[in-house]
Amino acid sequence: MFLSLFISFLQGVQSLDNGLARTPPMGWLSWERFGCQTNCERFPDSCISESLYLTQAELMVDLGLREAGYVYVNIDDCWAEKERDPNSGKLMADKKRFPHGIKHLSDMFHSMGMKLGLYGDIGSATCEGYPGFEGTFDLDADTLAEWEVDSIKVDACNADEDLFNTTYPQFGRALNASGRSILYSCSWPNDYYERRHHWEIPDYLNNGIKQTCNIWRNYFDLHDPWDSITKTIDFWARNSSMDVMVRAAGPGHFNDPDMLVIGNPGLSLSEQQTQFSLWAIFSAPLFISADLRTIPPESLTILLNKEIIAVNQDALGRQGWCAEEKPLWRIWVRELTPTKSTFSGNDPPPPGSSDRWAVVLENRQSIFHSRNITFNPTRHLPTKAFNWNHFSIRNLVEGQDLGLHTNTFSILVDESSSATLLIRREDLNTISRTRRKSMSSIKA
Ligand SMILES: *[C@@H]1O[C@H](CO)[C@@H](O)[C@H](O)[C@H]1NC(C)=O
Numbered sequence: 001m002f003l004s005l006f007i008s009f010l011q012g013v014q015s016l017d018n019g020l021a022r023t024p025p026m027g028w029l030s031w032e033r034f035g036c037q038t039n040c041e042r043f044p045d046s047c048i049s050e051s052l053y054l055t056q057a058e059l060m061v062d063l064g065l066r067e068a069g070y071v072y073v074n075i076d077d078c079w080a081e082k083e084r085d086p087n088s089g090k091l092m093a094d095k096k097r098f099p100h101g102i103k104h105l106s107d108m109f110h111s112m113g114m115k116l117g118l119y120g121d122i123g124s125a126t127c128e129g130y131p132g133f134e135g136t137f138d139l140d141a142d143t144l145a146e147w148e149v150d151s152i153k154v155d156a157c158n159a160d161e162d163l164f165n166t167t168y169p170q171f172g173r174a175l176n177a178s179g180r181s182i183l184y185s186c187s188w189p190n191d192y193y194e195r196r197h198h199w200e201i202p203d204y205l206n207n208g209i210k211q212t213c214n215i216w217r218n219y220f221d222l223h224d225p226w227d228s229i230t231k232t233i234d235f236w237a238r239n240s241s242m243d244v245m246v247r248a249a250g251p252g253h254f255n256d257p258d259m260l261v262i263g264n265p266g267l268s269l270s271e272q273q274t275q276f277s278l279w280a281i282f283s284a285p286l287f288i289s290a291d292l293r294t295i296p297p298e299s300l301t302i303l304l305n306k307e308i309i310a311v312n313q314d315a316l317g318r319q320g321w322c323a324e325e326k327p328l329w330r331i332w333v334r335e336l337t338p339t340k341s342t343f344s345g346n347d348p349p350p351p352g353s354s355d356r357w358a359v360v361l362e363n364r365q366s367i368f369h370s371r372n373i374t375f376n377p378t379r380h381l382p383t384k385a386f387n388w389n390h391f392s393i394r395n396l397v398e399g400q401d402l403g404l405h406t407n408t409f410s411i412l413v414d415e416s417s418s419a420t421l422l423i424r425r426e427d428l429n430t431i432s433r434t435r436r437k438s439m440s441s442i443k444a
């Protein structure tokens with residue numbers, strides 16, 4: 001018996017095995033746009049209510065977002081009654097705003113081919129003062145399973161940060177014991193970093209967090225202004241270069257830089273594009289937080305870009321990093337599944353060996369027009385074992401092949417903007433004549 005306990009402990013330490021988030025989850029989340037508006041008399045169209053989530057879910061289908069992979073509809077704080085059920089002790093949805101309860105909503109979403117995400121807190125109360133999970137982990141996990149919830153965001157307000165390394169794994173075990181696979185989104189590192197670690201990344205991302213959570217928030221909430229986004233991007237640039245954060249990410253477990261604010265007032269289109277392209281490099285969850293009733297078509301086009309979604313969803317699940325940082329620009333790279341001809345076998349290819357990479361060239365200046373940025377695979381990619389003298393390039397925003405290149409590639413990038421490229425190593429000896437011909441004609 002001791003032996004089996006010991007073995008299950010070891011397995012628990014090795015990895016979270018709920019089968020979910022093999023690629024970063026995609027969906028919609030109410031928080032940035034709708035917050036904690038509970039006054040449905042004054043704000044019938046934007047209060048946190050059953051009809052808000054149903055309306056947005058239907059639009060996700062109509063606008064093609066579900067087809068593109070955005071399947072989670074995530075309810076955030078303020079959905080619950082302030083008190084638990086006095087008899088059973090269970091959480092209850094607000095009776096006025098969710099008249100049919102959460103199970104009804106999850107049934108509706110499931111029948112639409114979508115999934116329901118809910119929100120809770122590891123402490124005694126949520127950030128907005130609704131009941132937390134503290135002291136009732138097993139009951140609450142079972143309630144989520146009973147309601148057929150697919151994902152749970154567990155916030156970290158009103159809780160003891162020193163106990164996160166105990167409480168978050170405990171709630172994870174309660175989820176597992178519920179028998180339902182529920183995607184586990186944690187705020188464990190987030191508050192730790194802020195209050196305890198002065199922004200230093202401790203290695204418990206790799207020794208505790210990735211074994212416990214499917215996704216975890218590392219940094220502040222994102223807001224509409226570009227300034228809020230650049231702070232998060234700066235954090236990823238400085239903390240992710242081939243180190244702790246990159247190693248922590250992989251199929252089943254991903255760093256979470258927070259929502260996509262694309263489609264809200266306050267960002268230019270190129271800023272929206274840059275957020276989307278970098279979230280693909282970051283292998284980040286893609287949760288849209290905008291009102292789909294009024295989202296501009298140009299923003300929708302960004303969110304529906306299949307080739308950039310494919311970068312985000314690449315099956316290897318390897319997070320990218322900043323390969324070169326200068327005050328005025330940055331170069332980001334992410335390794336992608338190699339082409340079949342260069343790779344065979346079931347094991348993932350060794351890190352750095354792929355012939356396909358996503359590259360984002362980011363102009364950090366917000367003034368002075370465009371900047372000429374030069375990508376050099378021999379310098380910016382990690383392994384020197386491959387000959388990167390020749391490579392082909394595709395512009396993923398324009399959906400356009402940019403031909404075959406030798407040694408380096410330069411492109412003009414507008415202020416506060418970025419270029420999003422797919423590059424592929426080419427071997428001139430094996431490249432077919434026809435292909436070479438068509439490439440040079442594109443280049444010319
Ligand atoms: C619970 O954990 C075990 C061991 O990791 C795993 O095999 C099982 O699929 C998990 N069940 C759920 C419902 O997540």
Ligand SMILES: *[C@@H]1O[C@H](CO)[C@@H](O)[C@H](O)[C@H]1NC(C)=O
Pocket residue numbers: 162163165166
């Ligand atoms: C949990 O974190 C606290 C505070 O940082 C630390 O004192 C304690 O040793 C940790 N416990 C485990 C099991 O890692």
Ligand SMILES: *[C@@H]1O[C@H](CO)[C@@H](O)[C@H](O)[C@H]1NC(C)=O
Pocket residue numbers: 372373374410411412
């Ligand atoms: C960009 O820089 C490269 C390398 O210095 C140079 O070859 C190229 O002509 C420049 N392009 C433009 C449009 O300035």
Ligand SMILES: CC(=O)N[C@H]1CO[C@H](CO)[C@@H](O)[C@@H]1O
Pocket residue numbers: 199200201234235236238239
């Ligand atoms: C270890 C490390 O590089 N930490 C950095 C993470 O990012 C923050 C915010 O940009 C920096 O202040 C830290 O130095």
